[in-house]
Amino acid sequence: MQLKNVIESPCGIRYMLDQLELQSGFARRWLLDSPMMTGEGEIATSYDVLRRFDTFVGQADKTRLDTLLFKLQGLKDIRTTIKNLQNHATLDDIELFEVKHLAILATDVSRLLHEQGMDAVVEIPALDEVITILDPDGMKIATFYIYDSYCAQLKDLRNMMRKHPEQQDDLLLQANELEEGVRQDLSKQLHPFATAISQAQIALARIDVNLAKAMQMRQMGLTFPVLSQDGTTAYKAMFHPQVKEALATRGREFQPVDIAFGGHPTLITGANMGGKTVVLKTLTLCQLLFQFGFGIPAASAQIAVKDEIHFCIGDEQSVEKGLSSFAAEMKNIDAVIKASRENKKLLALIDEPARTTNPTEGAALVTALLQVLAGRDMNLVMTTHYDIEPGDARCLRVKGFENGTMDYQLVEVQDGEVPHEALNIAQSLGIDNEWITTARTLLEDSNRQQ
């Protein structure tokens, strides 16, 4: 699975990418194409690299950092050109320019990083020979044409052109043939470097991405995660950057949440508007950010690596596709159950399953789901409004409505009993009084009958 496959995930990872200050379009494409990491080793290595860039961003003086960022703006996607070179095609002037431009850029960036003691962090292949081939006069500037010094005859023809503009068309024809010969020769000389050029291009993209991630960590107050050794995932003061930003623009503050989960399923209950869905969104976001090597929005984070991440939420998109909300949801959860049989490490985050059906069957479905998944090797975090038998699930509850304000913290409770605060909350929203009072009367009547 590549980053581009999860970019539209309702957890809001797109926001993180939109806020990433990448210098080049190529780095963005490369990042979107990068696969989700599922090996502990590769994740650890990627954070080691990011840590070096984080230190660099923190310590480098502003001018040096800006120079490096400005250089990276010149990184272009020349994959087609590289492919042509690999396929023994003759490159045209524009393609030769692209190769030269990249080679000079790679050398410049390499030197800048070397000066900062960062050489070994991201390996950039040396392309000095490529530059020598495309810069016969040793000008060291990233411009290109078929230079006079490639061919003495060409030089003579061009001088004639300047002296006799009236013969230009004829002379150009002759010159074109000579130029084409030079291009063929240059392409042959460059062919052995095709792989190194391609590696250099990717190395520059990696540098761009790591710098952007490091800067984002500082801007958003993200943290480096610790790889979990015991399969437990735990966050202290976890937050959702996009929701935090949205609240901030309305002059409100995001209340960070502590949460930990491991082998046993975790059930989150709580009043409406208690932020249960935001918790699941944030957990999904953090897990994805972790496996794509980004900073984590929390004060501290210990995360277990997963093979698959399933976020099941009332999916608007499926509804737009014509599936009923119930059908869409059932299919999503079905995928979780199927995957759980395949001996994969799973993280499943399920928001209020079966919420759109009748409460009797809904509660049965949720209880059964909990029982079915409880025995499997997976991490399950689920929210619900139904009063259900939690089995051996851990139960967390949003503290809820106290003194007119919502406390979004999660507290551990012994049973899965759900709070009955819907009417109070609706009242605090200023919902029509006749409606709420009538509901209250009905509730009291039914309680009395019991």
Added chain:
Amino acid sequence: MRFQGVPFINDILRYDSLSIVGLEKNTGKTECLKYVLDRLPVQTKRIAVTSIGIDGETVDQVTRTQKPEIVLREGMYFGTSEAHYRQRRLVSELIDVSDENTSLGRVVTAKALTGGKILLSGPSSASGLRRWMQEMHRFDIDLVVIDGALSRMSSASPAVSQSMILATGAAYSANIATLVSKTAHVVDLINLDLTSQGNIARLMPLEKGLWFIDKDGALNNLDSMTSLSRDIRFDGMENCETLYVAGALVDGFLEKVRKNKSLKQVELVVRDFTKIFVTPQQFRLFIKAGGRIRVLQKSKLIAVTVNPTSPSGYVLDSDILCAKLSEAIGLPVYDLLKNKPCN
């Protein structure tokens, strides 16, 4: 009016960008571009040439005539598409391959190492053109010359280029009186005065909608989004001093402003002349009734050129045309073909 020397070349050099636009096909825009490029001091100034709005074929789809090649001089910079770069008929050094895409590939920039011919096809939108011009700062370009689109003024917008030359001629109208009055209308719009510095600073950031500033200096938004809205109302605007139209200004709106008694003294402000789409009649009525129109940005109209020959072969009297037009617009008018120096 006889043409002596090359007076407007020095005017051009006072600005960092020049856009050449034609009011109609065959009004001599390309001749004008050639004329300018032949005379700019390429030894002392870094000159870059590009175009807007040529999308595709080398044969003009409307007139079936061959699209003109531009003759560049050694040392000039140019921006054109990859496809046209490969067809260049000169020796040139590539200095940049941009991310601006056109139907003919990316826009590339090069320096001519010999004189010769090229086909010009630059960025395909005004915003793309602006980005390309920004890039040119890296190469210390002194002047960017833009071969503007026909009958589309966007490339001449002061947001893109500081100065402009307008090409008109018999192709626009084959009757001298009509041609003069239609051209004078465009010139009137280009030459509209700037509003106050205070207004410019306040209104420039507003990119859409209708706004007014009242006598107390308060800035208000009118709910109707554009001046195109049919049921526009000017309620509660008795105190309005300045009415700003961020988008297009059209006939119906101008008429409503003119007929509204409470807006008699109002100063109507538009972004720049390219946003005005009113007929000469409505414009004149508005001005006659004492209306004022001002702009936030304006480009310097350096000269007007005429081509007295229409595509059908009809030829207007060049001297009379130049004289009448010059009198109507108060600017020198040149017939570049007729007055070509006889060397």
